[in-house]
Amino acid sequence: MQSLTDLENKLLEVRNLQSQVDKKKAELDKQIRQLLQNKSELDKLMEQARQKESLVQCQIVELKSLEVRTHPPEVEYFGTGASKSLQNDLLSLLSGNGSVAIRLLKHQQQINPGKPANWYLEKVIYDLKRDRHC
Structure with a gap:
């Protein structure tokens, strides 16, 4: 133990x-x-x-x-979808200044979204001619 x-x-x-x-x-x-x-x-x-x-x-x-x-979708103003004669008319009115043409077209696109390229070209041409006659 x-x-x-x-x-x-x-x-x-x-x-x-x-x-x-x-x-x-x-x-x-x-x-x-x-x-x-x-x-x-x-x-x-x-x-x-x-x-x-x-x-x-x-x-x-x-x-x-x-x-x-x-920022509406980019419209090809000077591409295949737009009328060549309208493109030439616009560039002629702007003495060939493409950057001014693009700026005017983009401005129209911002205030009038959703239109076709020719509409913007016609509108800018119309506004330029109207403003020159005033």
Whole structure:
């Protein structure tokens, strides 16, 4: 049979081990609380990010709709779709200055979107002739 001191020593060892287990458990509990707090903060940040993303998506849709209204599709004024005689008439009225012709045509396109190329050419020619006769 073991002596009383051997048993006491074993009991002391068990108590030391129990104490170490309790300390580890307390550390783990603290880490779990910290992780839960971090998770809560991350959840809040994720919700804020979702809200901001939604707001940005709405702004993008808004800007795209504005872009469609402010920047109508390019019309090829001096391409295959437009009348060569109208192109020549316009350039003749402007002494061959193509950049001024393009600027005038683009201006008409901004204020009258959706018309065919010949319409813009006719309108600019009409306005130039009208203004020269005033």
